[in-house]
Amino acid sequence: QSVLTQPPSVSGAPGQKVTVSCTGTRSNIGAGSDVHWYQQLPGRAPKLLIYGDHNRPSGVPDRFSGSKSGTSASLAISGLQAEDEAVYYCQSYDNSLSVSLFGGGTKLTVL
Amino acid sequence: EVQLVQSGAEVKKPGQSLKISCKGFGSRFTGYWISWVRQMPGKGLEWMGIISPDFSDTKYSPSFQDRVTISADMSINTAYLHWSSLRASDTAIYFCARHESPFLAGDLWGQGTLVTVSS
Numbered sequence: 001q002s003v004l005t006q007p008p009s010v011s012g013a014p015g016q017k018v019t020v021s022c023t024g025t026r027s028n029i030g031a032g033s034d035v036h037w038y039q040q041l042p043g044r045a046p047k048l049l050i051y052g053d054h055n056r057p058s059g060v061p062d063r064f065s066g067s068k069s070g071t072s073a074s075l076a077i078s079g080l081q082a083e084d085e086a087v088y089y090c091q092s093y094d095n096s097l098s099v100s101l102f103g104g105g106t107k108l109t110v111l
Numbered sequence: 112e113v114q115l116v117q118s119g120a121e122v123k124k125p126g127q128s129l130k131i132s133c134k135g136f137g138s139r140f141t142g143y144w145i146s147w148v149r150q151m152p153g154k155g156l157e158w159m160g161i162i163s164p165d166f167s168d169t170k171y172s173p174s175f176q177d178r179v180t181i182s183a184d185m186s187i188n189t190a191y192l193h194w195s196s197l198r199a200s201d202t203a204i205y206f207c208a209r210h211e212s213p214f215l216a217g218d219l220w221g222q223g224t225l226v227t228v229s230s
Contacts, residue, residue: 002155036216038156045206045223046148046156051216089156093214099172100146100213105155 003028004090004103011109017078020106022090023071028101030071033093037066037075040087040105049088050075077108085110113137115207115221122227128195131224133207135188144210145190146217147181151203159205161213162190170213197228 005023012018022035029035037050048057050066053073065076073092077084090103118132133145146161160171162181169181178201183190190207205224208217 034214034216038217040156045220046208046217047220048216048218051218057218087155091156091158091216097173098170100158100161102148102156102158 002104003094003097003101004092006088006090006103006106008104009107009109011111012080013111014080014082016080017076018080018108020075020077020088020090020108022073022075022092022103024073024092024101025071025094027096028071028092028094029068029073031095033095035066035068035073036091037064038089038091040089042086046089080110082110084108113219115209115219117205117207117221117224120225120227122229123197124230125196125198125228127197127228128193129197129226130191130193131205131226133190133192133221135209141185142211144213145181145183146208146210146213147179147190147192148206148208148217149175149203150206150223156206159192161210197226199228199230201226202228 010018034052038046039049040046053068054066063079067074087105087107089105093100116134144161147159149157159175160181162169180193207221209219
């Protein structure tokens with residue numbers, strides 16, 4: 001079981017908005033460690049989607065947004081498209097363990 | 112185009128050693144940390160460890176501390192992940208990624224190397 005907890009799956013219809021949560025502890029997200037989000041399409045390497053809690057790398061559509069509060073972070077995807085169907089992972093550094101951690105991943109299904 | 116290119120798929124037997132590589136093209140590794148991430152079949156991402164730009168510092172996840180060695184040769188822009196004795200449970204895809212610091216995101220990833228360990 002991952003220290004960063006994500007729901008195993010979320011789903012939404014095209015055009016809708018979905019949110020993926022990432023719950024940590026006081027030694028990682030709650031300690032102020034940056035949260036990053038990655039998208040992994042089937043058979044592909046992960047791709048950086050959000051860095052530093054809410055920043056988008058160049059080329060990532062503004063349909064993707066990130067936020068953080070307390071010991072949790074969230075990834076929101078608005079205007080769902082079929083191409084968004086993928087697994088999404090959060091990542092944050094844990095000060096107690098002195099390691100970087102990934103959440104267990106959330107599979108997004110576009111209905 | 113800036114990219115990280117990893118070495119090809121490997122098939123090994125339990126007990127054998129293996130070193131896989133991650134080479135930077137279009138940009139130097141200088142100033143960047145390189146991490147390694149494991150993805151077992153059908154499973155999620157697991158952070159294994161990271162090496163500093165000058166090789167003076169290598170951090171490992173406790174889960175991998177005694178199983179692998181991370182090294183690099185910046186003269187050829189290449190990082191390595193090494194096993195001295197493979198197990199069947201090491202079967203997985205291994206990704207490398209580039210970071211400006213251990214706390215920051217991996218902004219560039221390799222394509223992954225499939226390692227299969229089977230007798």
